[in-house]
Every structure is written in structure tokens, then in C-alpha cells.
Amino acid sequence: MNLTFIDWLIMLLYFVFVLGIGFGLKRYMKTSTDFFLAGRAIPAWICGLAFISANLGAQEVIGMAASGAKYGIGTSHFYWVGAIPAMVFVGIFMMPFYYGSKARSVPEYLRLRFDEKTRGFNAISFAMMTIFSSGISMYAMARLLETLHVFDRPFQQLGLPASHIFHVSILASAVIVLLYIFLGGLTSAIYNEVLQFFLIVAGFLPLVWLGLKNVGGWEGIQKSLPAGYTHSWAGMGSPHTNPLGVEWFGLVMGLGFVLSFGYWCTDFLVVQRAMAANSMSAARRTPLIAAVPKMFIPFLVILPVLIAVSLPQMTADPVAGIETPGIAPAGIQAGKGLIPAKIDESTGQVRLDRNGNPELDYDLAVPRMLLHYFPTGILGLGLTALLASFMSGMAGNVTAFNTVWTYDIYQSYIRKEASDAHYLWMGRMATVFGVLASVLAAYVATRFNNIMDMLQLVFAFVNAPLFGTFLLGMFWKRTTGHGAFTGLVTGTLAAALHHGLTISTGAVAGIKGGWIGITHVYPSEMAQNFWTAIWAWCTCFVVTILVSLVTKPRPDSELVGLVYSLTARPQESHLPYFKRPAALAVVVCVLTVLLNIIFW
Amino acid sequence: MGIDIRLPIGAMFTILGLLLVIYGLVGDININLIWGLVLAAFGAVMFLMGRKGSALRQ
Numbered sequence: 001m002n003l004t005f006i007d008w009l010i011m012l013l014y015f016v017f018v019l020g021i022g023f024g025l026k027r028y029m030k031t032s033t034d035f036f037l038a039g040r041a042i043p044a045w046i047c048g049l050a051f052i053s054a055n056l057g058a059q060e061v062i063g064m065a066a067s068g069a070k071y072g073i074g075t076s077h078f079y080w081v082g083a084i085p086a087m088v089f090v091g092i093f094m095m096p097f098y099y100g101s102k103a104r105s106v107p108e109y110l111r112l113r114f115d116e117k118t119r120g121f122n123a124i125s126f127a128m129m130t131i132f133s134s135g136i137s138m139y140a141m142a143r144l145l146e147t148l149h150v151f152d153r154p155f156q157q158l159g160l161p162a163s164h165i166f167h168v169s170i171l172a173s174a175v176i177v178l179l180y181i182f183l184g185g186l187t188s189a190i191y192n193e194v195l196q197f198f199l200i201v202a203g204f205l206p207l208v209w210l211g212l213k214n215v216g217g218w219e220g221i222q223k224s225l226p227a228g229y230t231h232s233w234a235g236m237g238s239p240h241t242n243p244l245g246v247e248w249f250g251l252v253m254g255l256g257f258v259l260s261f262g263y264w265c266t267d268f269l270v271v272q273r274a275m276a277a278n279s280m281s282a283a284r285r286t287p288l289i290a291a292v293p294k295m296f297i298p299f300l301v302i303l304p305v306l307i308a309v310s311l312p313q314m315t316a317d318p319v320a321g322i323e324t325p326g327i328a329p330a331g332i333q334a335g336k337g338l339i340p341a342k343i344d345e346s347t348g349q350v351r352l353d354r355n356g357n358p359e360l361d362y363d364l365a366v367p368r369m370l371l372h373y374f375p376t377g378i379l380g381l382g383l384t385a386l387l388a389s390f391m392s393g394m395a396g397n398v399t400a401f402n403t404v405w406t407y408d409i410y411q412s413y414i415r416k417e418a419s420d421a422h423y424l425w426m427g428r429m430a431t432v433f434g435v436l437a438s439v440l441a442a443y444v445a446t447r448f449n450n451i452m453d454m455l456q457l458v459f460a461f462v463n464a465p466l467f468g469t470f471l472l473g474m475f476w477k478r479t480t481g482h483g484a485f486t487g488l489v490t491g492t493l494a495a496a497l498h499h500g501l502t503i504s505t506g507a508v509a510g511i512k513g514g515w516i517g518i519t520h521v522y523p524s525e526m527a528q529n530f531w532t533a534i535w536a537w538c539t540c541f542v543v544t545i546l547v548s549l550v551t552k553p554r555p556d557s558e559l560v561g562l563v564y565s566l567t568a569r570p571q572e573s574h575l576p577y578f579k580r581p582a583a584l585a586v587v588v589c590v591l592t593v594l595l596n597i598i599f600w
Numbered sequence: 601m602g603i604d605i606r607l608p609i610g611a612m613f614t615i616l617g618l619l620l621v622i623y624g625l626v627g628d629i630n631i632n633l634i635w636g637l638v639l640a641a642f643g644a645v646m647f648l649m650g651r652k653g654s655a656l657r658q
Contacts, residue, residue, distance in 0.1 A: 010616060
């Protein structure tokens with residue numbers, strides 16, 4: 001597939017505006033608050049779109065689309081069950097503490113509420129996690145551009161081998177993200193995330209329209225796919241009657257409560273966007289505003305891939321070789337709709353799963369749809385939208401890293417009494433270090449894929465119990481720092497122990513579990529992950545309560561503004577109805593319930 | 601802070617839309633023309649809202 005002048009021009013236009021925003025904001029970065037917290041001056045609608053866009057990285061656009069192709073509309077549970085309720089909760093109940101306490105980061109809230117060791121545990125694990133997430137995002141983007149072969153011709157013309165595409169992609173994305181964050185700090189990241197959000201919608205919306213027109217709308221998809229792929233709740237009574245392999249309780253408790261609340265309510269990457277808002281009311285509305293586009297993202301990400309798998313085989317490749325760059329003909333023939341099968345690089349044969357069926361390369365679902373339906377011109381827009389999603393994910397991680405590093409690690413443990421100008425300088429240096437470390441992580445992913453899987457697993461263990469600590473800390477004033485820290489550590493150990501003692505059907509003991517011994521076999525890896533999170537959260541919750549009961553709590557006077565019972569309720573009766581968080585929350589909940597019913 | 605974000609977003613989408621419209625008219629569903637018009641209109645509205653917002657603040 002060869003891009004033309006117009007496609008390159010669209011990509012160039014995007015990069016010019018992204019960098020232009022960074023340069024335009026440089027002169028406003030006078031204090032560390034300007035750089036790390038956007039001066040707490042951003043309107044709610046901008047924070048809301050940035051809140052959602054920071055989460056629209058590679059894992060979301062490519063990963064969720066791949067899940068959509070694999071599991072069908074059931075993937076929408078990650079939005080309508082696994083995101084919206086938590087976003088409503090953080091907006092209504094938790095933002096008053098985050099924003100009202102004047103904490104500059106989530107780890108700093110933990111220090112104010114508990115103690116230094118709890119903050120340190122959270123800050124260090126979070127800082128490492130953001131670097132690896134950013135690196136994985138970079139790696140995924142470079143690998144995708146290499147696979148699509150869209151840059152082959154310009155590289156040939158420059159006399160460069162195609163193998164350099166991977167390195168140039170990583171370097172170019174790193175330099176652009178570094179420049180606009182270094183210059184404009186969090187404000188630049190937030191502004192660019194808003195631009196990237198609109199670009200992602202603009203790039204994917206015509207794809208949905210063309211695809212639906214081609215397959216005969218939603219009815220056409222329903223006719224060509226098994227019922228389990230077009231109903232989100234109908235088969236959830238048993239793990240054996242739905243493509244996810246999870247029963248409703250595991251889904252609601254594991255995904256809808258533990259994992260989702262653990263991410264949306266405690267992950268500084270997204271909470272930072274709300275903390276940059278210009279008022280308490282705006283901070284509370286930020287996740288609620290974000291929830292509206294979030295609930296419709298499945299139509300941009302999952303629907304196109306359902307179209308891709310429902311297309312008949314012959315439609316997939318009217319002109320073989322032109323729309324299938326870099327994909328072996330055997331992979332096309334053994335594929336499903338537009339999704340090619342994976343090819344074993346050593347043998348050149350189609351890779352088969354344990355049932356003898358071809359293993360499909362679901363990660364290529366969205367790019368293949370773009371190449372299939374988009375002519376030059378709008379193809380440039382679609383590819384730019386993909387790049388924008390990767391870059392917004394990277395930038396979100398880097399801005400969260402530079403804040404946590406500067407405030408929660410450097411200022412707390414290395415240099416406590418420096419000037420504000422020094423911390424501003426350190427924030428910029430942390431941005432440089434964060435981007436360089438992300439590049440290193442991307443290369444680690446190319447050489448040691450198993451190490452990255454292992455790190456992801458360890459971070460999952462650390463994250464699973466986190467919401468238990470926050471829930472007790474915010475809503476039970478008796479919770480102590482010793483209780484919180486012990487709960488976090490034992491919750492993490494419980495997650496590791498559960499993972500080590502269980503496995504999913506057909507998996508081999510090791511990175512997929514069962515590395516201590518096998519006491520239980522789950523019907524799917526997803527079910528195993530959800531139950532690992534449930535065990536971790538329950539352990540953390542119980543241990544935190546028990547240890548808190550035998551240790552000395554802090555006096556009430558020190559907890560004002562940090563716990564529910566000692567904090568004045570935000571007064572919002574003077575606001576018009578459409579600006580009241582409670583009214584917005586009701587609208588969001590009603591819409592979410594409706595979507596669940598429509599796609600039941 | 602500093603810049604009204606609707607100005608650069610509006611400008612970018614207006615230029616982007618016009619590029620697609622021109623390519624749709626002179627190039628070899630004409631999705632470039634249709635989607636270009638939609639994006640240019642969106643960009644123009646966004647830009648005008650940004651200018652109005654900036655003027656009100658000053």
C-alpha cells in the first residue's frame with residue numbers, strides 16, 4: 001500500500017499543530033504548578049476530553065479492537081461495566097478528597113491520609129509502571145507501522161532499509177512527545193489530548209459508516225455472526241455459554257468493581273487530568289463528562305472489527321497483494337473476513353491453536369479495515385488517527401511520571417527544600433528521562449517479550465488491591481497508615497499466590513499461572529485474571545481493617561478534607577442543573593443502562 | 601491557560617477538511633469530499649467559538 005502526497009501532508013499538518021501547541025504554551029510555564037498541574041486553570045470540558053483521550057492509547061485502540069474481533073460485542077463490558085460506574089464514583093465521591101485536599105498527585109494524597117511508606121510504595125510502583133506502559137505503546141506503534149509497510153517507499157527513496165522503519169518510528173514519536181511536554185508541561189499534554197480525541201473520532205467514524213453500509217447495518221452483522229458475538233449479557237449465566245469464558249459474578253465483581261475502580265479511581269494518569277481543573281465543580285464533572293464519549297467508544301473501536309470478521313472471505317481481498325501488505329497469502333486464506341491468520345516465521349505455515357484451528361492475528365483488525373475501505377486522502381487521516389492514539393497514551397504516561405518523580409520521589413526523598421524554579425527544571429529533566437526510559441523499555445519489549453509479560457503481571461498484582469486501600473481510607477476514618485500499607489502488601493502477595501496456584505484451560509504452567517502448583521482450573525484466562533483481582537482486593541480489605549483495629553488512628557483534626565465523615569459536602573445548588581455533578585451522573589447512568597439493554 | 605484550545609483545533613480541522621475537499625474534487629462514495637466538508641464545517645465552528653471565547657475573556 002503506497003501513501004500519496006495528500007496522506008503525507010495530513011500527517012505533517014498534525015505534527016505541526018501538535019508541536020505548535022507546545023511552543024505556544026512555553027511562555028506560560030513559569031512555576032512548577034503551571035508545569036505539573038496546568039496551573040489548575042483548565043475548564044471541565046477540556047479536562048473531560050483529556051481524561052478520556054489519555055486512556056485512548058495503543059492498548060485501547062488496538063487491544064480493545066482485537067478483543068472485539070475475538071469476543072464480539074461482549075468486549076463492551078470493559079466500557080459499560082468496567083469503566084462508566086467507576087468514572088461516576090470517582091467524580092461524585094472521590095474528587096472532593098483529591099481536589100479539596102490540594103494534593104498534587106495520588107501518591108501525595110496517600111501521604112496526607114496515611115503515611116510516608118504507603119506513599120512511597122504507590123509512587124515507586126506507579127512511576128515504573130508508567131515508563132513500561134509508555135514503552136509498550138511505542139513498541140506497539142513501531143511494530144504496527146513496520147507490519148503495514150506504509151513507509152516502505154519513502155524509505156527506499158531515501159536509500160534506507162525497511163528494517164529501519166521500526167527505529168525511526170520509535171525515535172520520531174519519542175522526539176515529538178518529548179518536545180511538546182518539555183515545552184508546555186501538562187497543559188500541552190492536555191490540549192494535545194483534546195486535539196487527538198477529535199482526530200481519533202474523525203479518523204474512525206467514516207470507517208464505521210462505510211463498513212455498516214457494506215454489510216447491511218447491525219442486522220447484517222447479526223446475520224453473519226454467531227449470536228454470542230452480538231449479545232453482551234445473554235450468555236453470561238455460565239462461563240461456557242459466552243465468548244469471554246466468564247460468568248456474570250466474576251465479570252461484575254472482578255472487572256466491574258475491583259479492576260475498574262482500581263484503575264479509574266486511583267490511577268494518577270487519568271486522575272491528574274481532573275486535578276488540573278479550574279474548580280472543585282469542574283474537577284468533579286471531569287470524569288462524568290469523559291464518561292459520555294467513553295460509553296460510545298465501542299462503536300468506534302469494536303464495531304469496525306465486528307464488520308471485519310463478518311465480511312465474506314472473497315470480499316476481503318478483491319486485489320490480493322495490494323491491500324494485504326506484508327501478510328502472507330497463506331495467512332489471508334486461513335483468515336476470517338479481513339482478519340489474517342498468524343504465520344509461524346520459522347516454518348512459513350499458518351499457526352494453529354490447540355483445537356487445530358488457525359490462530360487469527362486480531363491486532364491487525366483496525367489497520368486492515370483502514371486499508372480496505374479508505375482511499376488515499378482519508379487513509380492519511382485514518383493512519384494519523386492511529387498515530388494520535390499511540391502518542392496520547394505515551395504522553396499521558398510521561399506527564400504522570402514526571403509529576404510523581406518530582407513531587408513524590410525527588411522532593412520527598414532526595415532534595416526537600418529547593419526553590420520552585422529548581423523543581424520546574426527537575427520536571428523537565430524527568431520528562432527527558434521518562435521518554436528515554438520509555439525508548440529503552442520499547443527495545444526491551446523487542447528482545448525480551450517474556451520479561452515485559454512478567455512486568456505487566458507484577459504491576460497487575462500491585463494494582464489489584466489498590467482500591468481497597470483508597471475506599472477504606474476515604475470512607476472509614478479509623479483506617480491507619482500501618483493498616484493501609486500492610487493491606488497493600490498482603491493484597492499484592494495474595495494476587496501473586498492466587499495466580500501461582502491457578503491456571504486457565506489449555507494454558508501451560510508459567511507466565512500464565514500455576515507456577516506454584518495447580519489447585520483450580522478456570523475456563524478462560526480472563527476469568528482467572530478477574531478472580532485474581534477479587535482475591536487480592538478482599539485480602540487487602542480484610543487485612544487493612546484488622547491491622548487498623550489494633551493500631552492507633554490519627555486524630556480527627558488531621559483528617560479534615562481527607563475522609564468523608566469529616567469533610568463538608570461541596571455546595572453546588574447555585575449551579576445550573578446541567579453543571580451539577582449529581583445531575584450529570586444520573587444522565588450517564590441512564591444512558592449506560594440503556595446501552596446494556598439495547599445490546600443485551 | 602494562555603491559548604484557547606478551540607483556535608488551534610478549529611484551524612487544524614478547517615485546513616484538514618479543505619485539503620480533503622480539494623483532493624476529492626481534483627483527484628482520480630467520494631468519501632474525501634463528503635468527510636472533508638464535514639471536517640471543514642466542524643473546524644470553522646470550533647475556530648469561531650474559540651475567537652468568541654477569547655474576545656469575551658479580553
